[in-house]
Amino acid sequence: MSEPVLRLNAIEKSFGALKVTDNLSLDVREGETHAIIGPNGAGKTTLIDQIAGALVPDAGRIHFAGRDVTELPMPVRARLGLARTFQITHVLPRFTALENVALAVQARSGSSFRFWRSAAAEEALNRVGMEALGTLGVAAQAAMHAGALSHGEKRRLEIAIALAQAPKLLLLDEPMAGAGADETRGLVHTLKGLRRRYTIVLVEHDMQAVFALADRVSVLVEGRIIATGTPEAVRKDAAVRAAYLGDAA
Amino acid sequence: MFEPARIASAAAAHLEALSFEERFAAGLLVLMALLPVAALALGGGYLLLIGERAMIFAIAAVSLELLIGVAGLISFGHAAFLGIGAYAAGILASHGHGTLSLALPAAIVTSALFALLTGSIAVRTRGVYFIMITLAFGQMAFFVATSLAPYGGDDGLTWPTRTLILGTRVLKRETVFYYVALACLGAVYLLAGRLVGSRFGRVLRGITDNERRMEANGFAPYGYRLTAYVMAGATCGLAGFLLGNQVEFVSPAYMHWQRSGELILMVLLGGSGTLYGPMLGALAYQLLEEGLARLTEHWKVILGPLLVLLVLFGRGGIAGAIERWRRGELTVEGLWAAVTASLRGAGASMVRRWQRAEVAARGALALAMPRCKAGWATIAAGSRRCKAALSEARVSLALLVDRSVTGALTRWRRR
Amino acid sequence: MSTSLLVVQLFNGLQLGVLLFLVAAGLTLVFGVMDFINLAHGVQYMLGAYLAVAFYRLTGSFFAAAALALPASLLFGLAMELMVFRHLYARDHLEQVLATFGVILFLNEGVKIVWGAAPLNMGMPELLSGSVPLMDGLRYPVYRFAIIGAGLAVAGGLYLFVNHTRVGMWVRAGAANAPMISALGVDIKRLFTVVFGFGAMLAGFAGVMVAPILSVEPGMGDQVLILAFVVIVIGGIGSIRGAFLAALLVGVIDTLGRSFMTDALRLVLPPSPARAIGPALASMGIYLLMAAILALRPVGLFPTKGRA
Numbered sequence: 020m021s022e023p024v025l026r027l028n029a030i031e032k033s034f035g036a037l038k039v040t041d042n043l044s045l046d047v048r049e050g051e052t053h054a055i056i057g058p059n060g061a062g063k064t065t066l067i068d069q070i071a072g073a074l075v076p077d078a079g080r081i082h083f084a085g086r087d088v089t090e091l092p093m094p095v096r097a098r099l100g101l102a103r104t105f106q107i108t109h110v111l112p113r114f115t116a117l118e119n120v121a122l123a124v125q126a127r128s129g130s131s132f133r134f135w136r137s138a139a140a141e142e143a144l145n146r147v148g149m150e151a152l153g154t155l156g157v158a159a160q161a162a163m164h165a166g167a168l169s170h171g172e173k174r175r176l177e178i179a180i181a182l183a184q185a186p187k188l189l190l191l192d193e194p195m196a197g198a199g200a201d202e203t204r205g206l207v208h209t210l211k212g213l214r215r216r217y218t219i220v221l222v223e224h225d226m227q228a229v230f231a232l233a234d235r236v237s238v239l240v241e242g243r244i245i246a247t248g249t250p251e252a253v254r255k256d257a258a259v260r261a262a263y264l265g266d267a268a
Numbered sequence: 269m270f271e272p273a274r275i276a277s278a279a280a281a282h283l284e285a286l287s288f289e290e291r292f293a294a295g296l297l298v299l300m301a302l303l304p305v306a307a308l309a310l311g312g313g314y315l316l317l318i319g320e321r322a323m324i325f326a327i328a329a330v331s332l333e334l335l336i337g338v339a340g341l342i343s344f345g346h347a348a349f350l351g352i353g354a355y356a357a358g359i360l361a362s363h364g365h366g367t368l369s370l371a372l373p374a375a376i377v378t379s380a381l382f383a384l385l386t387g388s389i390a391v392r393t394r395g396v397y398f399i400m401i402t403l404a405f406g407q408m409a410f411f412v413a414t415s416l417a418p419y420g421g422d423d424g425l426t427w428p429t430r431t432l433i434l435g436t437r438v439l440k441r442e443t444v445f446y447y448v449a450l451a452c453l454g455a456v457y458l459l460a461g462r463l464v465g466s467r468f469g470r471v472l473r474g475i476t477d478n479e480r481r482m483e484a485n486g487f488a489p490y491g492y493r494l495t496a497y498v499m500a501g502a503t504c505g506l507a508g509f510l511l512g513n514q515v516e517f518v519s520p521a522y523m524h525w526q527r528s529g530e531l532i533l534m535v536l537l538g539g540s541g542t543l544y545g546p547m548l549g550a551l552a553y554q555l556l557e558e559g560l561a562r563l564t565e566h567w568k569v570i571l572g573p574l575l576v577l578l579v580l581f582g583r584g585g586i587a588g589a590i591e592r593w594r595r596g597e598l599t600v601e602g603l604w605a606a607v608t609a610s611l612r613g614a615g616a617s618m619v620r621r622w623q624r625a626e627v628a629a630r631g632a633l634a635l636a637m638p639r640c641k642a643g644w645a646t647i648a649a650g651s652r653r654c655k656a657a658l659s660e661a662r663v664s665l666a667l668l669v670d671r672s673v674t675g676a677l678t679r680w681r682r683r
Numbered sequence: 684m685s686t687s688l689l690v691v692q693l694f695n696g697l698q699l700g701v702l703l704f705l706v707a708a709g710l711t712l713v714f715g716v717m718d719f720i721n722l723a724h725g726v727q728y729m730l731g732a733y734l735a736v737a738f739y740r741l742t743g744s745f746f747a748a749a750a751l752a753l754p755a756s757l758l759f760g761l762a763m764e765l766m767v768f769r770h771l772y773a774r775d776h777l778e779q780v781l782a783t784f785g786v787i788l789f790l791n792e793g794v795k796i797v798w799g800a801a802p803l804n805m806g807m808p809e810l811l812s813g814s815v816p817l818m819d820g821l822r823y824p825v826y827r828f829a830i831i832g833a834g835l836a837v838a839g840g841l842y843l844f845v846n847h848t849r850v851g852m853w854v855r856a857g858a859a860n861a862p863m864i865s866a867l868g869v870d871i872k873r874l875f876t877v878v879f880g881f882g883a884m885l886a887g888f889a890g891v892m893v894a895p896i897l898s899v900e901p902g903m904g905d906q907v908l909i910l911a912f913v914v915i916v917i918g919g920i921g922s923i924r925g926a927f928l929a930a931l932l933v934g935v936i937d938t939l940g941r942s943f944m945t946d947a948l949r950l951v952l953p954p955s956p957a958r959a960i961g962p963a964l965a966s967m968g969i970y971l972l973m974a975a976i977l978a979l980r981p982v983g984l985f986p987t988k989g990r991a
Contacts, residue, residue, distance in 0.1 A: 342780065396920060
C-alpha cells in the first residue's frame, strides 16, 4: 500500500483546561474521499485547523505528502499541495471570481515578487482559473465581484479556488452548511465528479452527503476518533450509534 | 513618417485604451506641465512654488496610498521618510558632496533602510498596534533629528545650495526644478500604477481583502507587506529629497507626527482606492492651506472641524465624489435632499430627545410626588404633634408654675 | 553618578509613570471597549491643565481650581463624545484617526486663541509646597510626592472599580467582547459614555495635577499622547493592569535614560561621541523598548482580546 497522503500521529491540543484533541491518529489514503463526522463540539474545526496549519498541536506529528509539516505555517503547507475551504466561506470579495482563482494558480506558478507586468493579462493563469470555475459550474460568474455572488456561488467559488491550487489534498470544511436541498444535491453531484481525481477530506454534518461521497468515514467524539471504516460499517457500529447517530440511522 | 494625423490618431487610440483614472491622472499631469506658462503670464513665481510643493507632496501621498490603499497598512509615521530623505541629501550637501549621483541614492537608500528596520517589527503587528508603532517610530526619528547638534538640531539645517547635477547648479533655475519634480511625479505614478496591477500588487490587495484566504492559497503576508513598506518609504524619501531641495532647508519638523497626519489627510481628502485621488488630495490640501492661511493665522481652527466633517460626510474623498458623479448618483437635487433630510433627522432626533426627557421628568415627578406628599404629610403630622406637645407642655408648665406659686404662697401665708 | 541623583530620578520616573498611567488608562479602555482610536485624548489632558489655570485665576486657590476643573473637563469630554466621537465608533480606524486628528488641530489652535500661545503658569498650593528630606542632604518636593500618591490612589480606586463593581465587570467584559455584552442586555451606549467619561476625567485629572509644575502651553498633550500610546502598546490594549505596569516601566526608563545615558555611554566611549549620541539615544530609549517588546510579543504584555 502506498504512503498515505496525510498521516496524523497522536495529535493533542488543549485550550486551557479543555482538551479538544485527544491522542488522535488518522490516515488518509491517496485518491480516497475520507469523511470526518461527529457531534458539535467534538473538535472538528480544531482538527481541520491543525491539519491546515492554522493551529499548532501541543503534541504529535502531522505528515503530509511524505513530509513532517507539524511546525510549518499555513502558506507553506498550501504550497506543498494542501488546499482547504472554510466553514464560513472565505473569498476575496473585492476581486472578480476569475481573479480569485487566478491568484490561487499564481501562488504555485513562480515568484509573485514581480512588479511590472500586468497579472490580469497572464493568459496561463486565467486559463487554469477558468477551468476550475467551469468544473464547479461558476464559469458564468467569472467577471462578477466575489462579494456580489450568492451564498451558494461563493461556496462553489471557494472550492474552485482550492482546485486551482492543484492540490494533493482537498480539505473541505462543511461545504453543505447552510445549503438548501437543491444546492446540496448539486454540490454532491459536483463532488462526486471530483472523487477519483483528488484526495478529499470532508468534514460534514449532512449524513446523506457523507454516505453518498465517502469511501471511508472517521467518527470524532470529544477529541478522539472512535471508529474508522466504510460508511456501512460505521453506520452499524454500536459505539457510533450510541455517541452520535442514534439507533434510527 | 511624422504625419501629425497618424500620430494624433495613434495617441487617441492609446488614450481610449486607458481607464478613466489613468486619463484623469494624465490630465492632471498635463495641467501641471502647463502651470509654468500660466505663472509666466500672471507674473507670479509664487505659483510655481505652490505647484512644486503640491507635486512633491503628491509623490509622498501616492507612496502612502501604496500602504493605506493597497497594502492595508495605516502608517502614522510616514513623514519620517520625508525628513530622512531631506536630511540625507542635506547632510551630504553641507559636507560638499551634494551631487546628484550621491545625494539622490543616499536619500532613497537611507529611507529604504529605515523602512526595513522599523518595518520588520511594525509589519508583524496588526491594525491599531501598527498605527501606534509607526507613530512612535516617526517620533523616534524626529527626536534623533532634534539631537543632531552638528546639523542644526532643533533649528534645522540650511543647505548651501541645491543638489548639483554634473557639477552645475542647473536645478537652481526654478522652471528646471519644477519640471524635474514633475518628471519624478510622472515616473512615480507610472511605476505605482504598474505595481498595483502586477503580481505583487495583486497579492498585496488580496492580503488586504482577506488575509486568511491568501494564506490558505499559499501566500505568507509578512514578506509582501514588508516589501511594500520599504518601497513606500524609499519613494517618500525621494519626495523628501525634492522637498529639501525646494526650500534648501531641512528641519526635524519635516518628521513631526502632525506632518504624518497631514499626509493621511491628503490621501483621504483625495480619496483612497485610486492613485489619482491622493495626487488630487495633495493639490487640494496645498490650495486649502494657502487659502485658509490668508483668512486667518489661526487657520487650523477651521481645518480641524473641516476634517471631522470630511470624515463624517465625505466618503471616499474627492475621487469618491467624482466616481459617484460619473455613475449619476451625485446631483444637486440629491445633495439638497440629503442636506435637508439630515437636518430634518437631526431636528427630529432633538425633538424626540426633548420629548423623552419630558416624559422621563414627568415620570420622575409622578413618582416623586406621592413620596413628597407623604413626606409632607409626615412633616405636617409631626409638626402638629409638636404643637400639641408644646401646648401640652405649656399647660403642664402653667399648671406647674401655678401649683408651685400657689404652694409657695400658701407656705408663705402659713408662716 | 551619585546615589542621591539616582534616587531623585527614580522618584521622578515614578511620577512620570503615574501621570502616564492616568492618561493611558482612559486611552486603553476606550480602545479596548469601543475599538475607538482617540488621538484627541492628549488634548483632554491639556484641557485639564488649562481649566485648572483658568479657575485658579478666578479663585486664587489650587484646591478650588482643581475641584472645578475636574467636572469641567469631564463635561467637555462628554460634550465632544456627544458631538463627534459617538458617530465614529462604527467607522474604521483610518477615519477615526483622521477625525480625532482634526479635533486635536481644532483644540490646540482654539486654546491658542483663547489663552494665547505663551506658556502659562500656576501657583502651587501652600499645603503641598516645600520639600521633605529623603536621605541625608537630599530633599524632594512634597508636591511631586503628592502626585505619586494621588496617582497610586486613583490606580487603586480604578482597580477596585474595575474588579469589584458591577459596572467594572461590564467594562472588563466589554473590553473582551463588546457585542456580546450588548446581546446580553447591557445598555452599550451608556456603558460607552461611562467609559469615555471616566477616561476623560482621568486625563483631565493628570492635567490638573501637572499644571503647577509644568508650563501649560498649546500642544502639551501631544507628546504625552504618544508616550501613552507606547504605554498601551507595551501593556496590551484594553488591559489596565498592563497599562499600569507599562506606564511605570516607561516612566522610569525614560527618566533614568535621559539622566544617565550619556554617563553610561562614557563608560564605553570617549566623551565627545558619548555626548553627541547620548541625548539622541536617550530620547529613542522607550521606542527601542517598545520595538523590542513588540518583536517578541506583537500584542503587548497583557492583551485582553483573544484575537491576535
